[in-house]
Amino acid sequence: MKKINTAPISGTQELTPREQAKFDRLKTLISSSYHQHGFLNIETPTIERTEILLAKAGGETEKQIYRVVKTSSAESNDKESLRFDHTVPLARYVVEHENDLHFPFKVSQVGVNFRGERAQKGRFREFYQCDIDVIGRNSLPIAYDADVIATLLSTLLSFELNTPVLARVSNRKILSGLLEALDLVEKSKDIFNIIDHAEKVTPEQTKTSLEELGLEKDIVKKLTAFIDLNGERSEVIKSLGNLEISNETFSEGILELDQVLYLLESAGFKEQAIADMKIVRGLDYYTGTVFEFILPEYKNIGSICGGGRYENLTKYFTDKSFPGVGGSIGLTRLFYVLNECGLVADKTHLLDYAIVPVSENEFDEAMIVARKLRNKKYSTTIVFAGKNLGDKLTYATKVSKNGIVIGEAEINSETLKSKNFETGETSEININAEANPEDFWAD
């Protein structure tokens, strides 16, 4: 009988070993893809000084910060808190360790963040966020924007989801320049918001929202035409030119977008990366390239990855200038929704071998064989427990792909048989072929 409620707290992920293996596979793919693309991994402490977090946080985020309080301390203090994202700790890290870093600093962070959100389905209070960023000192070439998007695309493609992945890319300068040219800067906050929500409403509703701002008909027409622009690079670039906007920021944005998408095409991502003027990514942070990834066949999932270019990572912490570009995969949420859609492969949870000694007399032999298999990088367990051989074999089939029974007969004949539990096929192993470990395993 249970003496206490043993459920994990709400808003956290706790998986069975089988589901955990699926999750861990994605996490490992992310880490190794980030590394392959030249990003250096760092890890900042989970606990930060509250003043560091509050430097950037504000509004909703500030309310969601978890304070950390030592039980034994007499007075309550709020000096330390749990990080809510990787960006603020990264900014602190770059300022603190500047002299140990080589710029541009290509950096990855894979770890847990915390937000005191109201718990609801698919929303997490403790969640993995997997970030990459390229941080320049004073300046950073636009090509790194393509580098970041290519890395995230490769990473998500490595999941082998059996459904296409699409990167939708825009540049905030294009919209900012457009609004400057149309003399709409004062209304830009509202217009940004309307575009940001354009996907969730009908085109008619977007038009109405723009009209309600008191805009003239031809301006609304121009804006809706702009919002609808998306597709292959050269076409969208051409259409943007056809808008006949004369503004420096606008032109600069187009040039940058063109460069980013051209480099992505060079890297072989012509199918996976398009221009899309609906991508805005909130109001504050981003200043150039912005992007969001979706699974076009599963639109209801929404964005599965996003990011962009920012003016200065460290403005709250130093007067120096560290421009950057970055993106993030929210792995806990992503795993949850991908799993709901049945898109995560389930093939990694079983061990390679389970060795089943018939009796205690073969435990030592089992240890020997297991060590040889492990030296060859096979995951291997020994089934020491079980009332009888049948019991042990049942257990073996639950945890492993293949089974090897070791009894007196097997030891005398110096030959072991491995059985594939899925196909039923057996193959022979000569346990004395020790000389060359590569030859040990009879194929």
Place this chain on the structure above:
Amino acid sequence: MKKINTAPISGTQELTPREQAKFDRLKTLISSSYHQHGFLNIETPTIERTEILLAKAGGETEKQIYRVVKTSSAESNDKESLRFDHTVPLARYVVEHENDLHFPFKVSQVGVNFRGERAQKGRFREFYQCDIDVIGRNSLPIAYDADVIATLLSTLLSFELNTPVLARVSNRKILSGLLEALDLVEKSKDIFNIIDHAEKVTPEQTKTSLEELGLEKDIVKKLTAFIDLNGERSEVIKSLGNLEISNETFSEGILELDQVLYLLESAGFKEQAIADMKIVRGLDYYTGTVFEFILPEYKNIGSICGGGRYENLTKYFTDKSFPGVGGSIGLTRLFYVLNECGLVADKTHLLDYAIVPVSENEFDEAMIVARKLRNKKYSTTIVFAGKNLGDKLTYATKVSKNGIVIGEAEINSETLKSKNFETGETSEININAEANPEDFWAD
């Protein structure tokens, strides 16, 4: 100029990318070794209900628990806290997910724990703990004790520290039985303590401490002889027999110790695993096998790994019985001390390739070559930034083992040269050999 203190909070680990690569290498070796030995990975939330943690915690530990408080909540509450070890969450997990698990449940946990200790050199408030446990339902064969020790030994040997690793193994039943037989059960707490500290004082001081308990001379002599027993299995087992103690628990402990060490010998660890009667491992938790690992050439480091057999993992949470055996590597502390001794290899922080395009005209070609290298699992970065070629090459040597310059000449000749920055050697790459990716790289 810095506007704010950007140091990480005290008692946490924050590493440069180069040091982080060393740390990550050890963490990856641990995870893959645990997996190879058949342990299934799980991850419990960092935040637990406080009542769960308090079920086992007590004394010092209880005072060290960090409460988690949401900023926006009006009243302070202490319902949620940060876990201080993996054992309590594992107990909760086993009770909660019992029906999804196969017993014996071989489980690994690699993650961060938190203790509000007073910060001091080499002591951490946030630290990685890397645990394995085998949990039985109602019973668990003694062979799993050898399984756990063999796994931890293999893991630590995989670090390739260039110094021996030694597992010192005992069994609590031997000492308990001895004290029963000598009619010293009432003083067992004091005697356990004295043995636990025997290593930190001279043999003479240990003798004095025992005498101060009011023990007779020949009893003290018997105990000190017992404490000094250590070495190869068969010899220690024989010496234990020579003590001529007639007690069931004592005999059972010897038998178990013999079995565990015999199986470790079978697995090839005769050199690395010895019997040692000084190993006690605290007072409460362990009931059978106990072990501690050391680096004999670096005795001042102390224990680098420890664990043992416990009666029932889940006694605070359920009436069912889940006996187990487990061990743990405290990675953050271990990395700290190994690094201080210069024992951690520093060879993993550099990328395989840095591609250096001479000008923007070769950025696209660089993207193509980089993707090919990454498809072959080489970690590769492209150096887009830098005032001139010399600048870019300097950066390349800082982040990578090899460099590939791509300029007009290289593209026209359809041949790229890769330079090993360490040896200065160059080798050729044919960038058009695409057909068979395995042949792409000219060896």
